[in-house]
Amino acid sequence: MSFTNPLRFSLALLCVGALTVSASEAPEPADAAEPEFKGDRDGHEMRDVIPKRDIPSAPILNVEQALERFQVQPGFVIEPVAAEPSVFNPVALAFDARGRMWVAEMTTYMPDVLGTGEMEPNGNIAVLEDTNGDGEVDKRTVFLSDIVLPRTVSIVEGGIFYADQSALYFAEVREEDGRLSPGLHEVVDAEYAKGGSVEHKPNAMLYGMDHWYYNARSDRKYQVLPHESVVPSGAEEIYRNPYWKLVRARTEYRGQWGLSMDDYGRLYHNGNSSPIHGEYLLPGALRRNPGYWPDAAAHPIGGHQVHPARMNPGVNRGYMEGVLVPDGPDRGKLVNFTAASGSLVYRGSNFPPEYYGMALTPEPAANLVTARRILEREGLLAGEPLFPGQELLTSTDERFRPVNLYNAPDGTLYLVDMYHGILQHREFLTSYLAAQIADRELDKNNNTMGRIYRLRWRQTPAAEVSDLTRLSPDQWVPLLGHPNAWHRDTARRLLVHHGPTPDLVTALKKQLRGSKRPFAIINILWTLRGLNAIDLATVKRFIQHEHDWVAITAAAVGEALPPAERKAYRKQLMKMAKSGYPRALQAAVSVAAIEGGFDISRFVLKHYETQPYGRAAVVSGLGTEAGAFIASLEKGDVDEQTEYLLNNLGKRQRDESNRAQLSAEGQTLYDLGKQLFNGKAACASCHGSHGNGQDGVAPTLWETRWVRDPQRMVRVMLHGLKGPIMVGPFEWSTPNVMPGFAARPDISDKELAAVATYIRNSWGNAEDTNGGLEGSTVTEIREATEGRSEPYTAKDFQPMKN
Known part of the structure; x- marks a missing residue:
């Protein structure tokens, strides 16, 4: 398969037209309509919990100034490895066998609150090198450009894997006289990151202990095999090149952004509002029986609370009670995780032994990295803070956005800092946050900066990087x-x-x-x-x-x-x-x-x-x-x-789909609902594409009483739901609140009826035999609940029986 870039034109067309008007085409400010923000909800008061005069400014800082804003635990020191113009908007990296960094640069992500030009194919895979051994990058090579929002890069024999907004690719690496260039360049999986929002797509491609490449926000794994090898049971060959063939198989659905493993090969990941979770068993241990496919339980390694160094009013739901500390010395600081990113189990050689194996999670919305000790009990992983009431690392620079962590060739910990004013994607942005961004000019210079730091034990020099x-x-x-x-x-x-x-x-x-x-x-x-x-x-x-x-x-x-x-x-x-x-x-x-x-x-x-x-x-x-x-x-x-x-x-x-029992119109709605569930509505981002849910994020949709009553289900879809709720025999309680669609002008009542029809007739649910949910039903319930401003709770509904 020869390489083409099918996304260059198609993804450009996906930009919301009203949001991509150029400056020359825009009307005068006096005539301009206020933009609509998809994260807003009817009845929510976009109030400033913290008066604007009390909020610290967020100026753009150079590296020297940014270093002064860090607070790290005693014994540690943070050092710059790369910064603009050596790197721009890094979101992920991989080290090759020479110790060079291959960096995915998402250089068009949210340049402003409208996401203007975001889908332009201007992202890069850049190679960063330290040629003189002083610990800082002094050579940058743009290996690939013209990429739409690159999100994944991983090393493989003969080249690299990388992913853009839709597909997974292989790019052969050729090197002559010290110059790098791509050779063979092909799509290996066109379905890798298809559908869903920018925030909710597969990523990571972590090379596991068992030789499979695993991904976050995905239930697919990949393995490179010699051409003559037998394809493993349950896998399928999807690609081959002169070096190897690639097979793909199902695995457990994991996390949102980033993936790590421990010394035993167990995987660790996180949800958006939940920090690092660990799996007690080896990946795939519970999937040997073709008739039995439970999700791997992922245990939280500690609690959800964070301890920032600065106020954090610039979070999407900062206007809601309980999101920020209301008063006292921590007034205005984020209470719990809201944007957990690429977690890591530290397995380096630079820190003292007591820190080996610690669990780390960055929280870019609070400008910090948290650290927990992993506790292993019978059938359970748990955790406790290494620094109670504090964090491993914090910054008072609001633009410090740590989004990924890595064990480095020199034994230290590398931190990928996107250094970006806007963290929340436009698909979920509220007018409250847009105002916060404007107040502190966080929409300025968002695609021209980026940093990579290392955290080192002060008394232990970083090791020499081996080739x-x-x-x-x-x-x-x-x-x-x-x-x-x-x-x-x-x-x-x-x-x-x-x-x-x-x-x-x-x-x-x-x-x-x-x-x-x-x-x-x-x-x-x-x-x-x-x-x-x-x-x-x-x-x-x-x-x-x-x-x-x-x-x-x-x-x-x-x-x-x-x-x-x-x-x-x-x-x-x-x-x-x-x-x-x-x-x-x-x-x-x-x-x-x-x-x-x-x-x-x-x-x-x-x-x-x-x-x-x-x-x-x-x-x-x-x-x-x-x-x-x-x-x-x-x-x-x-x-x-x-x-x-x-x-x-x-x-x-056998009971997964009730589609065949629906009317012709019901089947049409079902098919549309499936597309929306995995696409624009982004339901799969939390509940999983197979309805299994995710620990700490969202409950299963399998055979659930919550979808039986169309009145109850539509109310929840329109206005959201918060726990605790009973799902089967288990209580489900999470800091996440299911958002409602009532304030989403981009999703019609017919489309909501389609999503409901799909859910109500999938995963063992069979609620619309010979029919389907009508769009008019959604309209009637929308009108009847028009004044509602808060998500529903279990108490709002009559007791339900299994």
Whole structure:
């Protein structure tokens, strides 16, 4: 497939015409109509909670001035790595094997409150280098330009992946005499970021421990394989080039912006109003059974509260009670997260040991980065603040917008600062925030600046950046035990993409025999798995290791053992199941790789059925043998909840859509509603494209009583809903408030009826058989509730029965 840029013209046409009038075409100010802001809601008073005279100014600062505005915890120091004109509006980056930064520059994002020219293809992928080793960038190369709002960049053999407003691309990297240029340049997934608003599109492309590339705001994962390799079960080949082929598969839907992982390969992400969340199990652990696809539970690592250094009235709902501190010494400061961005588990080598593995989340609306200690309990991840009542880093510069964090090649922490006055996208902007922006001239010079900083421990110099391309594959092997995770992650990718040779496999096994650190053993095991070089002796040696996650990793990679060794592997899984929780969970999951492991499944149910993930791990691990397992059960073997799970396997998939039972008009509405749900209405951004919801963001829409009564549903759609509410047997409470559509002039009553019809007849809901919701119904309810200004609560409706 040859490269084209299909977005250049089509996306330009998507700009709202009334919002893209040039200065020369605009009428005189006296005749100009007030712009309409889509975030406004009828009845909301756009009041200034903090008088304008009390709000600090927000001047544009150069780097030296900006550094004076930072407050960091004792022992840390913040240092500039790059700034304009070396970098502009950075939103994401990736380090290549030479330690160079490949930066996605979103140089047209919200230059003003109207988003004028935002969809122009003027974004870049730029390469930043420190050629003299002083820690600051002194060379900038624009590798690609003419990109519409680039949001993702990741390194792969032969080149890079990057994503724009719609698709995922591969660009071959050619280098001659120190000059970089793109070679082969092709679309690899035209559906990667299709639909939805700018704020609600896939991103990240994190290279995971298991060799899949994972994404935030997405349920897709990607893997690079040799051309001759067998496509993994459940995946499909979507692209190939001279270097490799690319396969795509389903995974759990995760987060909003940014993705990270810990030393064990577990993934961490966040929602808009919720900071970092972590998954207790390895990705995909609960998706081995084709009839069972629960979402991976993501546990909050600490609370939602923030502690800014300056007032934060410039947030979209700053006029609402409870958003800002009303009085006292913290008057005007943001109370809770509202724009959590790219979180990170710090795995570098520069900070003291007590900070290794800490969880970090930037909050660009409050100009800070928060830090929590990750706490691991039985079946649960949790967290506590590292600096109670304070943050790791804050700034009194309102334009400081930390949007992503990275473990760097020199062992420090890199912060990507978009340095932008406007954070909120026009699709959600309120007139209150627009006025705040105008008051402090935050709409000036928004696409000509940007910074990248590093956070360093003052007493520890940043390490020299290694050029791993100068090493041979056998020299990459020892790096799998390097104290800085960037070396481990990069070496693992280089080795797997290089491919196996007898000498390389021998070197890896020799390194494994001499390794003592758990993270080194785990990295080598996954590297051997990626090279299809796992053997029974290796699995047997480590599956009973004293460290839980070494044992769990050995079981996970052991799933790739050849059929002749699976009988012996089964015995190892049973030993592991008897080794206690959480090893028993992985044993139950890994049963999916063998035949007839029912004795392991029964053992785990007997001893851990009521423990967190006990049932789920067993049901997932039954894989395609669930029917045979169910047939083998006798009365009393499992409890009622497990019996319910087993008896309902696959039913969600069969009942997913009630479209066929609708009238012709109802089917037309259903199809329009599906398009709107995933597009302009942006419902999928919170509830997920499959209606599964997201922990800490929005509840599931599967078989929910909340959609049964059309009167109740339309009221909620028009005016919003806030928790706590009961969804099935669970209480759902989140700081997020579901926004209403009553103030959205861009969505008609017919379109709202279409969205309602789609929801009411998807995901096990079947409410409009032989019909469909009428647009007139929405109009009637809109008129009847015209004076409402607050979101609904559960108390506003009669008690509902499941």
